[in-house]
Amino acid sequence: MAEQGQIDNRGAAGAFRRLADLLEIRGESLYRVAAYRRAAESFDRLAEPITAVRARGELEDIPGVGTAIARKVEDLLDSGSFDLLREVEAEIPPGVAALLSVPDIGPKRARLLYRELGVESLEDLREALDQGRLDPIPGLGAGAARRIAEGLNSLQATDERLPLGVAHARGLALIARLRERAPGIRRIELAGSVRRHRETVGDLDIAAAADDPAAVVEAFATLPEVANIELRGPNRCRLVLVDGFPADLWVLPERHWGSLLFHLTGDKHHDIRVREMAVARGGRLSEYGFSAGGDLTPFAEEEDVYAFFGLQPIPPPMREDPAALDLAGRGALPEVLEVEHLRADLHLHTDWSDGKGTVREMALAARARGYSYIAVTDHSRGLAVANGLGPERLREQRAEIDAVNAELAPFRVLQGIELEVRGDGRLDLDDDTLAALDLVVAAVHSGLRQGRERVTERALAAIRHPLVDVLAHPTGRIVGGRAGGDFDLVALYAEAARTGTALEIDADPARLDLRDVHARAAVAAGCTLTVDSDAHVPGGLANASFGVGVAQRAWVPPDRVLNTLPLDALLGRLKRNRSLPS
DNA sequence: GCCGTTTTCGGCCCGACTGTTTTCAGTCG
Numbered sequence: 001m002a003e004q005g006q007i008d009n010r011g012a013a014g015a016f017r018r019l020a021d022l023l024e025i026r027g028e029s030l031y032r033v034a035a036y037r038r039a040a041e042s043f044d045r046l047a048e049p050i051t052a053v054r055a056r057g058e059l060e061d062i063p064g065v066g067t068a069i070a071r072k073v074e075d076l077l078d079s080g081s082f083d084l085l086r087e088v089e090a091e092i093p094p095g096v097a098a099l100l101s102v103p104d105i106g107p108k109r110a111r112l113l114y115r116e117l118g119v120e121s122l123e124d125l126r127e128a129l130d131q132g133r134l135d136p137i138p139g140l141g142a143g144a145a146r147r148i149a150e151g152l153n154s155l156q157a158t159d160e161r162l163p164l165g166v167a168h169a170r171g172l173a174l175i176a177r178l179r180e181r182a183p184g185i186r187r188i189e190l191a192g193s194v195r196r197h198r199e200t201v202g203d204l205d206i207a208a209a210a211d212d213p214a215a216v217v218e219a220f221a222t223l224p225e226v227a228n229i230e231l232r233g234p235n236r237c238r239l240v241l242v243d244g245f246p247a248d249l250w251v252l253p254e255r256h257w258g259s260l261l262f263h264l265t266g267d268k269h270h271d272i273r274v275r276e277m278a279v280a281r282g283g284r285l286s287e288y289g290f291s292a293g294g295d296l297t298p299f300a301e302e303e304d305v306y307a308f309f310g311l312q313p314i315p316p317p318m319r320e321d322p323a324a325l326d327l328a329g330r331g332a333l334p335e336v337l338e339v340e341h342l343r344a345d346l347h348l349h350t351d352w353s354d355g356k357g358t359v360r361e362m363a364l365a366a367r368a369r370g371y372s373y374i375a376v377t378d379h380s381r382g383l384a385v386a387n388g389l390g391p392e393r394l395r396e397q398r399a400e401i402d403a404v405n406a407e408l409a410p411f412r413v414l415q416g417i418e419l420e421v422r423g424d425g426r427l428d429l430d431d432d433t434l435a436a437l438d439l440v441v442a443a444v445h446s447g448l449r450q451g452r453e454r455v456t457e458r459a460l461a462a463i464r465h466p467l468v469d470v471l472a473h474p475t476g477r478i479v480g481g482r483a484g485g486d487f488d489l490v491a492l493y494a495e496a497a498r499t500g501t502a503l504e505i506d507a508d509p510a511r512l513d514l515r516d517v518h519a520r521a522a523v524a525a526g527c528t529l530t531v532d533s534d535a536h537v538p539g540g541l542a543n544a545s546f547g548v549g550v551a552q553r554a555w556v557p558p559d560r561v562l563n564t565l566p567l568d569a570l571l572g573r574l575k576r577n578r579s580l581p582s
Numbered sequence: 583g584c585c586g587t588t589t590t591c592g593g594c595c596c597g598a599c600t601g602t603t604t605t606c607a608g609t610c611g
Binding site: 029030031032033034035036038039063064065066067068069103104105106107108109138139141143144147192203205230231232233235236238248250263264266268271272273274275276278279280281282284285286287288 | 587594595598599601602611
């Protein structure tokens with residue numbers, strides 16, 4: 001942003017969220033408050049700078065923005081704030097809004113704490129609790145004070161989201177333990193943000209179906225790994241595990257399974273919008289089904305919910321985009337990549353470098369997944385810590401691959417490499433060596449902290465190289481860890497599209513790189529992608545499903561993913577087998 | 583404050599748990 005103090009989309013969203021919180025505490029109409037929140041969410045979702053929308057005079061075309069909010073946005077962009085926000089900020093200290101982040105504190109209690117006790121921040125709240133000042137307030141009993149104290153502690157203890165891969169594994173383990181103790185479970189699945197493949201997860205939402213829900217709840221609440229039960233009813237139990245992670249189980253009879261899974265998968269706005277469709281039909285939708293005039297229509301399968309409202313089924317990772325429902329209603333939802341589309345894995349490691357499986361073991365695991373070929377891409381010698389391969393060991397490896405191919409035909413193992421892009425931008429192996437391979441995946445592992453220009457130039461050099469077919473994990477980021485290099489991604493997309501070099505969605509849940517927004521931008525720029533596991537053990541091939549999740553969040557069509565192609569078609573697409581500009 | 587397959591006015595998602603003012607408000611997912 002050029003001008004100083006310029007408000008970007010996130011800033012605009014933040015201003016309206018702040019306004020909504022403060023007005024809610026003040027006791028304003030909840031519909032008005034919801035309107036500001038809805039506008040804030042629209043600003044977050046805008047595909048272009050809000051300043052550009054304003055310049056075209058199209059602010060009121062943004063969903064949830066009418067004349068009143070449009071005028072406030074204009075003031076905000078011109079002066080950094082607007083009258084109503086200034087007014088309410090002068091009336092209520094902004095720190096009071098922070099109280100809303102504490103479990104069991106909503107707008108009413110935040111106002112009560114501020115008015116009665118002068119609590120203006122989380123620190124003030126802690127102090128008031130320590131001094132026992134919450135107990136005597138009318139309208140806030142000792143029980144509520146205790147829950148608020150617990151909520152404040154849990155906020156400080158568990159204010160973290162887990163990487164998807166960790167949360168997913170933990171959720172599956174929890175489900176396995178629960179199944180042992182509750183054999184009456186007919187169906188059970190991780191829902192919520194895990195099912196939508198968000199890259200980080202704040203809690204586990206578990207949907208289950210059983211004839212006797214209370215028995216399942218009982219088994220869940222008495223698991224040894226439970227630290228604290230937050231609430232419990234006949235169909236539902238929310239608790240905190242000993243590691244501090246929250247888990248929420250909902251159980252209904254199997255005839256409600258579809259609507260329960262739909263409800264728990266969300267996201268919230270997706271759920272609400274379909275419920276609004278139910279209202280438009282003179283009824284209402286809940287986790288039990290569609291009810292109108294005392295009659296309940298239960299939904300046993302999730303697709304039944306969509307079908308009832310005349311919608312195409314929407315894959316969970318696509319549900320966070322409001323456009324999905326509009327398109328599904330017109331029968332125009334685009335096809336996106338599914339796990340079943342994948343015919344190969346083009347990035348995996350064996351015991352020739354830092355993997356744990358042999359070439360044969362990896363090939364057998366891939367064949368068991370239904371793949372028809374793989375590329376073995378062990379590290380090149382420059383990554384010495386990973387026992388990287390030079391020309392001589394590559395020739396030895398070729399002999400082993402030939403033997404496996406002779407045994408497993410028609411399954412086919414390609415010999416590839418994960419080629420280091422050195423700190424100075426040169427590639428780690430000479431062209432003759434690369435030309436002897438079937439496929440080359442290049443990667444920037446080192447020097448990610450170099451400046452934008454230098455690190456971008458290294459990646460561009462790899463993309464332009466006539467023997468490089470794929471750029472692996474293009475940003476180098478680690479989920480919940482390092483941010484990755486400061487690449488000029490727009491330049492990378494353009495050059496990858498021009499040269500026909502594929503960009504990878506590395507499906508290792510610690511990487512997920514490209515991430516969803518990047519993959520979407522890359523496809524829009526005309527790039528071809530790959531979805532690869534980067535597996536280092538045979539079981540790691542299953543991580544491909546996490547990459548498919550990223551692709552679905554990015555609305556990637558299957559025909560833009562290189563490893564959906566049959567082997568012959570893939571080979572024909574490689575630069576080395578075409579005559580192309582270099 | 584927004585918005586239109588009931589509507590330009592009068593609606594705005596649903597159900598459940600907790601604690602308590604014991605008939606329901608507040609909070610949550």
